[in-house]
Amino acid sequence: MDLSILVKLLVTGCGVYMMYWAVQMRATNKIPTALIGKNFPITRAKDPDGFIRYTFPFTLGTGVIIFAAGLVSVLDLLKVYPVWDMLLNMIVVVVVVVYGITLMKAQQKYLVGITEKKR
Numbered sequence: 001m002d003l004s005i006l007v008k009l010l011v012t013g014c015g016v017y018m019m020y021w022a023v024q025m026r027a028t029n030k031i032p033t034a035l036i037g038k039n040f041p042i043t044r045a046k047d048p049d050g051f052i053r054y055t056f057p058f059t060l061g062t063g064v065i066i067f068a069a070g071l072v073s074v075l076d077l078l079k080v081y082p083v084w085d086m087l088l089n090m091i092v093v094v095v096v097v098v099y100g101i102t103l104m105k106a107q108q109k110y111l112v113g114i115t116e117k118k119r
Helices: 003-028 048-074 082-112
Strands: none
Touching: 003 048, 048 082
C-alpha cells in the first residue's frame, strides 16, 4: 500500500472535520477547543458570539476547499497533469496559512480583546 494514499485520505478527512466544526459551532453556539486551544478560559472571552459569526464562513470555506482538493487527489483526477496537481497542493497550503492568520486575529479581537490601533 502506498503511503501517499493515506496522506490524501487524511487531508480529505481533515476537510470533512473542519466542515463539521463549522456546522457544530454554528448549531450549538459553542467554540470547539480545536479552534481556540485546550486551556483557553472561554468564560473570560470578550465576545464569543462575534468570534463564531466571524470565523464560521472562513472555517466552512477552508473545510470545503481542503475536502475538494483531497478528493481530487484521492481520485487521481490530476495524475496526468502533475503541474496542476502541484498547483492544487500549493493552493491548499496558502488557504491553510491564510486561515491560520485569520483565526489568530479573530482570537485576539473577539476572545482576548486586543485590537490593532491605526497609525
